[in-house]
Amino acid sequence: MKVQNNKAWWLVLPVFLLVAFSAIVPMMTVVNYSVQDIFDHSTRYFVGVDWYKQVLQDTRLHDSLLRQFIFSGCVLLIEIPLGIAIALCMPTKGRMASLVLIVMAIPLLIPWNVVGTIWQIFGRADIGLMGWTLNKLGIAYNYASDTGDAWVTVLIMDVWHWTSLVALLCYSGLRAIPDVYYQAARIDRASAWAVFRHIQLPKLKSVLLIAVMLRFMDSFMIYTEPFVLTGGGPGNATTFLSQTLTQMAIGQFDLGPAAAFSLVYFLIILLVSWLFYTAMTHNDKTR
Amino acid sequence: MAEIRLHNLAHSYSRAPNGNGDYAIREMNHVWAQGGAYALLGPSGCGKSTLLNIISGLLSPSHGEVQFDGKVVNHLHPEQRNIAQVFQFPVVYDTMTVFDNLAFPLRNQGMNEARILAKVNEIAEVLELHPLLRKRASNLTADEKQKVSMGRGLVRDDVSAILFDEPLTVIDPHLKWKLRRKLKQIHEQFNITMVYVTHDQLEASTFADKIAVMYGGQIVQFGTPRELFERPSHTFVGYFIGSPGMNLIEVSRCEGGVRFADTVLPLSPALNQRLDELQWTSLKVGIRPEFVHVWEGFNEDARCGEVVHLEDLGTYKILTLRLDGQLLKVRLQEDQPVPQQQVYLSFPAQWLMLYADEYLVEVLPAQPQSQSSEVQP
Numbered sequence: 001m002k003v004q005n006n007k008a009w010w011l012v013l014p015v016f017l018l019v020a021f022s023a024i025v026p027m028m029t030v031v032n033y034s035v036q037d038i039f040d041h042s043t044r045y046f047v048g049v050d051w052y053k054q055v056l057q058d059t060r061l062h063d064s065l066l067r068q069f070i071f072s073g074c075v076l077l078i079e080i081p082l083g084i085a086i087a088l089c090m091p092t093k094g095r096m097a098s099l100v101l102i103v104m105a106i107p108l109l110i111p112w113n114v115v116g117t118i119w120q121i122f123g124r125a126d127i128g129l130m131g132w133t134l135n136k137l138g139i140a141y142n143y144a145s146d147t148g149d150a151w152v153t154v155l156i157m158d159v160w161h162w163t164s165l166v167a168l169l170c171y172s173g174l175r176a177i178p179d180v181y182y183q184a185a186r187i188d189r190a191s192a193w194a195v196f197r198h199i200q201l202p203k204l205k206s207v208l209l210i211a212v213m214l215r216f217m218d219s220f221m222i223y224t225e226p227f228v229l230t231g232g233g234p235g236n237a238t239t240f241l242s243q244t245l246t247q248m249a250i251g252q253f254d255l256g257p258a259a260a261f262s263l264v265y266f267l268i269i270l271l272v273s274w275l276f277y278t279a280m281t282h283n284d285k286t287r
Numbered sequence: 288m289a290e291i292r293l294h295n296l297a298h299s300y301s302r303a304p305n306g307n308g309d310y311a312i313r314e315m316n317h318v319w320a321q322g323g324a325y326a327l328l329g330p331s332g333c334g335k336s337t338l339l340n341i342i343s344g345l346l347s348p349s350h351g352e353v354q355f356d357g358k359v360v361n362h363l364h365p366e367q368r369n370i371a372q373v374f375q376f377p378v379v380y381d382t383m384t385v386f387d388n389l390a391f392p393l394r395n396q397g398m399n400e401a402r403i404l405a406k407v408n409e410i411a412e413v414l415e416l417h418p419l420l421r422k423r424a425s426n427l428t429a430d431e432k433q434k435v436s437m438g439r440g441l442v443r444d445d446v447s448a449i450l451f452d453e454p455l456t457v458i459d460p461h462l463k464w465k466l467r468r469k470l471k472q473i474h475e476q477f478n479i480t481m482v483y484v485t486h487d488q489l490e491a492s493t494f495a496d497k498i499a500v501m502y503g504g505q506i507v508q509f510g511t512p513r514e515l516f517e518r519p520s521h522t523f524v525g526y527f528i529g530s531p532g533m534n535l536i537e538v539s540r541c542e543g544g545v546r547f548a549d550t551v552l553p554l555s556p557a558l559n560q561r562l563d564e565l566q567w568t569s570l571k572v573g574i575r576p577e578f579v580h581v582w583e584g585f586n587e588d589a590r591c592g593e594v595v596h597l598e599d600l601g602t603y604k605i606l607t608l609r610l611d612g613q614l615l616k617v618r619l620q621e622d623q624p625v626p627q628q629q630v631y632l633s634f635p636a637q638w639l640m641l642y643a644d645e646y647l648v649e650v651l652p653a654q655p656q657s658q659s660s661e662v663q664p
Contacts, residue, residue, distance in 0.1 A: 180375075181378055183340075183372070183374065184378040186345065186364070186365040186366055187392075187440075188395060188439060189396060190391070190395055198381075199380065203381075
């Protein structure tokens with residue numbers, strides 16, 4: 001007869017505790033807020049899914065969700081191809097290689113609110129180098145009053161800040177391709193485009209998966225830089241989801257709806273990341 | 288299709304080479320005739336792959352010329368040389384199907400699809416890749432991938448030559464044998480010059496009509512498997528070819544011959560004379576374990592050695608014995624009696640080779656066994 005023994009479960013305990021403290025407990029507090037209406041210590045009411053219904057019908061949230069998707073889409077469409085292109089151009093040997101690596105890493109080392117401040121000043125029409133120069137050239141540029149200018153500035157800032165990450169990831173991926181693939185391609189008389197299409201791009205797939213996920217998640221949660229640069233304006237033009245959420249939770253103290261919205265926000269990121277992952281690894285699984 | 292000639296070729300990976308040690312290929316002249324099946328045999332790091340990459344144009348040599356049919360091709364890129372090369376580890380284009388992989392080199396040269404279809408089908412037939420043609424190349428096993436890699440080389444039958452760089456390393460032993468046969472068949476069918484790099488003498492001798500043995504950046508001998516076995520022109524060939532390799536004994540010069548300890552080996556007058564003409568710093572004699580004659584009993588003319596060790600390999604036995612302080616290996620046939628303790632042996636003069644500074648001493652005029660490979664000691 002088989003002896004039943006459940007002692008092995010004790011081995012799972014450390015991991016369970018770790019995950020509990022890092023994820024489950026903090027998240028349950030949010031869940032807790034999202035289903036109650038709390039006035040003070042002793043006055044609270046269970047409201048079920050009311051807050052969820054409310055946030056899902058909130059047009060302010062709909063608008064910033066739409067802006068958020070457009071922003072993340074633009075970020076991915078610009079940064080991924082640009083990052084790949086830069087990685088392909090980066091020198092592979094000698095001193096230039098290390099120099100370029102250092103230069104590429106610099107934007108990644110700057111604190112986010114400093115990035116916002118840099119671009120806030122750089123773009124100003126009165127004292128900023130870029131803003132002043134553009135206006136002197138006859139281009140009416142003002143990110144504080146023009147929606148288009150504000151969007152372009154926020155996007156350029158993000159591209160400046162984060163394309164390096166994509167480029168460095170792709171660079172490491174390209175370095176990992178054995179020389180023999182390039183040699184075989186030369187023997188087969190492949191064009192440069194064919195080498196890119198059939199060797200480099202397929203071999204970059206796993207790092208690109210990481211790059212796409214990281215850039216999607218980060219850009220979807222962006223807060224500090226546009227907050228410092230435009231404060232979400234002009235109007236609500238550059239107010240993205242996390243800023244709306246913060247206004248709701250801290251500015252208006254609507255903890256219930258904010259908690260409900262946090263969970264929805266989290267689920268959206270999870271869902272989209274899962275979609276990316278599934279789409280990009282789809283081919284590996286089908287035989 | 289082309290004859291490939293290497294003229295005063297040398298290559299060093301360092302920018303300022305300092306002496307022979309810095310050269311991966313030491314200056315050499317060599318000809319691969321059109322339509323031949325050749326093996327390039329040598330230990331790891333002897334410069335085989337370097338030489339292959341120089342022929343295909345992936346590497347540009349530091350000195351000398353590579354000529355295809357008399358035309359210097361040094362300045363041509365691999366794309367322009369029209370040469371096929373198969374590498375040690377399989378290279379397939381993961382995103383393509385097996386068919387597209389095989390068609391890829393043909394499409395790159397702008398062949399029309401109808402001919403491509405015919406060519407790919409032909410080569411898939413030969414390599415037995417037909418059931419896989421519609422499959423994606425990333426889902427193949429290692430040896431299927433290597434077959435696809437080979438197929439991409441073989442599908443181009445207008446190439447100057449096909450170079451193989453240890454292509455069967457990743458293949459299962461039973462398949463290895465089959466694929467080698469296939470290559471041989473393809474060679475006979477299309478009459479393309481093939482150069483096959485390997486460190487396995489069995490692979491070399493089953494594939495090639497002629498084998499070039501490389502050692503220390505030089506081709507030390509170029510000949511048929513039989514020539515390499517019977518008359519190794521360098522001690523390395525003697526040691527590397529055969530199992531076990533040649534017995535090599537360091538000897539000193541004496542009146543009328545050479546000797547080690549108390550054993551005197553007389554030489555023919557012609558050889559004695561040749562040895563006097565040459566300048567050398569070290570002398571060795573070599574004899575293959577197969578050619579040492581073992582007497583069944585006591586023999587007056589034979590030398591007496593002492594049995595050290597016996598290895599039974601089934602179809603034959605290898606006897607290790609000590610003769611005047613030198614260890615020798617002797618190959619005994621299955622039916623030959625095995626000597627106990629004492630063994631009587633002699634060295635037939637025709638199989639006893641003499642090496643001065645590692646190179647074979649031959650009585651002039653030298654036998655024309657290496658017409659096309661000039662070795663410079």
